Amino acid sequence: MHIPDGYLSPKTCAVFYAAMAPVWYVAARKVQKTLQAKQIPLLALSAAFSFVIMMFNIPIPGGTTGHMTGGVVVASVLGPWAAVISLSLALTIQALLFGDGGITTLGANCFNMAFIMPFAGYYVYNIVTTGSPGQRRRWAALFIAGYVAMNIAALAVAIELGIQPIIASSPDGIPLYAPYPLSVTIFAMAASHLLFFGLIEGLGTAMIVSYILKTNEAMLYKPAANPLKPLWIALIILxxxxxxxxxxxxxxxxxxxxxxxxxxxxxxxxxxxxxxxxxxxxxxxxxxxxxxxxxxxxxxxxxxxxxxxxxxxxxxxxxxxxxxxx
Amino acid sequence: MEKGIKIPDWLKNTGAPCSCCSIGRGKGFLEKNLEAIASFLKEVLEPEEFANRRGLLQAIDPRAKLLGMTLLITAAAMLKNMPALAGFIALAAALAAVSKITASALLKRVWLVLFFTFVLVLPTAFNFVIAGDPMVTLFSVNHHALYISRQGLEGMAILILRVAAMVSLVSLFMLSTSYPDVFRAIRSFPVPRIFIAALAMCFRYIMVLIKIAEESHLARKARTIKPSTVKEGGGWLAKRIWLIMERSLETAESVYLAMTARGFTGEVKTITQFEMKGRDYAWIGFAIFVLLLAVQL
Structure with a gap:
């Protein structure tokens, strides 16, 4: 999921930095409004928490283990906007200090994992839990949220990598960056994420957040009424x-x-x-x-x-x- | 043997390894997580040793070094041909040598991503991904042939060389700079101070949270006799993650109170005086020159 340096053309990297700039700006303003001066330690600690989650191996059926990104877990505790910032901070630390993901591709990585994931997960969870859900539906909603969010983020990665041969090839057709066309990248990412990584993310999200729901529900993020929902739905239909x-x-x-x-x-x-x-x-x-x-x-x-x-x-x-x- | 200690039956029955899957043998998530934590701590401590050596990159101000490295990485991202990219790898090797950073330390940070890239792009050398002029024909039946194409091989080489060059440069920066200096360097870039403060604090508290994670995993490992089922293991891990989350929120509250007690009002103030020396100018000038060359190539 972490795209390393050298896989994306400079143009693509610039576009994603530019796309993330307003997202970071809005997220910072939203967080400032709700958390005020508390924001720095809270964001720092939740970023540290995101980082630690990404390190954990989660046990999955079959006796194997896998990593999760925790985007939806963080979003369900802090809300999607604060999650954007803390996940971006965690990804920055990973890229800068540990070489997980590139510096030039940080904008794209943040777009996929710190923007698309928490928002997709947050909205999917809210859509599935409309009405008065029981414990089972909530568990299912969390699993679906993790699963869908992971797959949407994977699709974004596939598109980012798959458009590289189109936008950056030498005159004699030699790809200069990620070499596979969209048909290959989408298939590869879809296969691995629909069958494996999505399941890990879904399972991990359901396990962790349903535990919080059981023990201390007050810890979870409570959204204010969302008047924008009909607008979003109309937009999607359009x-x-x-x-x-x-x-x-x-x-x-x-x-x-x-x-x-x-x-x-x-x-x-x-x-x-x-x-x-x-x-x-x-x-x-x-x-x-x-x-x-x-x-x-x-x-x-x-x-x-x-x-x-x-x-x-x-x-x-x-x-x-x-x-x-x- | 039977005289002194009698092992109870339940302790003998540790659950035979399942023959059809990996339950009961190999490493479980506990061992893997403990290993991940250990290698993480090692990775954190290792660069400090190189950052304290006396070399060229260590002598450059971290802010100038970060700016210069960013320019060099951008240049490497823009290059379009193999000899120029190979030149960049040679440059990275030369910088490592004059900065007393060993090849093994550099390779340790680079090899994994390079290996991954190699495996990933290997099929592109063949004509079924990128058709082109045949270089080595593996077999040819009727009109169907499998061969390694020049274009495919060249594309593969370009990506591997580019990744090698870029990742080496980033690694050189990290290995030659101590952590506080990294954050000091980012501070001089146009990034809101709140982010930098949170970033530095985040790094500090990763250590605290990792310590909690390590202790809880060790405690569990010490009490484990037979491998837990997926449900048990998952449940336990979910509780630990919840514990870490609760601790992190509690710590955030305490840190905030401690900061408020010391006069923090939400505005981040820093004491940073940026004084560029001759060698810092020379370094940035060199990086700009390389970038301009790369644009031309």
Whole structure:
């Protein structure tokens, strides 16, 4: 799960550092608001706790053992935002002092394990335990939360590694960073995490948190009412529906490319012609370069939509924050 | 033998090893965790020895050293050809030599990730992953052939060399810098002070929590006669993890109270005066030069 130095291209590393910067900022502000001056020792200790959990071998059926990342355990005690910071601190210590995971890839590793994992686990747990769950459902919810969170994080790792041959290859097709295409990385990560690592994470999460539930429930994080939930659900539905756009013919009104402008007007206005080459996006046409078949194209469309909408939500959220402050 | 001590039956019946799985033999999670804790403590203490030696990297201010190393790592990340990457490994070896860091200490930190990378990318040398010009043909039947392609081999070499170069440089920084200096170095980077304070404190308390974990595992190991079942073992470990969590939250509270008693109001203040010396400038200049070269290559 920890991506070492050298596997991701500098561009990818920069993108993930940039993506994590606002997450860290918002997390720090949220934590500051709720924990105030207590935050430093509490974050330090919970980061130390995350680090120690990651070291433990958890016994699993069959007599073997495996490691867990503990992202969901930390999120269930501290809440997802504080978990972002303490897991990031733990990952930083691992990368800096012990060489687990790279320095250049720290942004990506934090994105996968300190952002996606606690949030995915937290929301999955809340969705499964809606209503008034009994002890069994809670146990199951914890297992599913750990399992799903681990697999979503693994999918993120697979995508990060799998896009490397597309974005960084030498002219004669030699991959410069992680060499396997998406089809291989997704299969490999899915197989190992669906069958093995996800189970360890799920089992570990269920064991630890259900013990806390039994003995000292007050230790667990209590979320305030979440008015954002319907928004999230609507957003997810929209993202899933976006491939419908593929069925519609023609370009969206006002979004004509040069060729379409020629067909419509017979010429391209000079001013537009000059501007066209100015910005070539990372995912031209809402697609990931190299995704040509219809199925892949739909997948690319979903990924593009998820990233795009995530980015927009983030921008709106940050603007709101700054607005409120001003 | 039977005269003095009579071993009760329940103690003799320790549960025969299961023939179909590994229950009852080999190392259980207790032994593995104790081993992990021991190797962790060894790993923590080892770099201190090298950091105290008199060498080139040890003489450079930790802040300048971190900046320089970051530039060098960025340069290594950008390189696109094998000779340049090999040059970086030679540079890392030279830096290790002039900093009196032994090859074995450096290799110990690098070999695992290198081995992992090698196994991971080995299939890419063959034409079924990366097709290209055949170099060594293993077999060829009709139109199907299995061969090692030049492109595949080159891609594999580039990734292994890049990982070797980057991980060696990071390891050199860690081996030549003591822990307090590492945190002092990060402080001069544009990272909020709260994070740095929490990071340094986190490192300190990892030791405290590890000690609790070690003691509880040793106590359990000392009282273990027959291997526990998965359910028992899991239950026990869940309790220990809960104990560690409770201790960490309690300690956080006490530390906070102790800090408040000493006048802490939530703002982190540090006494850091950054005075660059000639050799620090030279080191950063060298790193920038290498980075610029790497951009050109």
């Amino acid at each position: 993202i899933i529906l976006t491939p419908l756009g593929l069925l519609a013919k023609g370009a969206a009104w006002g979004e004509w490319a040069s060729e379409e402008l020629i067909a419509l007007l017979g010429y391209v206005p000079e001013g537009l012609k000059g501007l066209e080459g100015l910005w070539s996006s990372i995912m031209p046409g809402y697609n990931i370069p190299g995704f040509n078949s219809p199925v892949k194209s739909a997948a690319g469309y979903i990924i593009s939509a998820a990233l795009g909408s995530g980015l927009i939500v983030l921008i709106i959220y940050l603007t709101g924050k700054i607005w409120k402050k001003g």
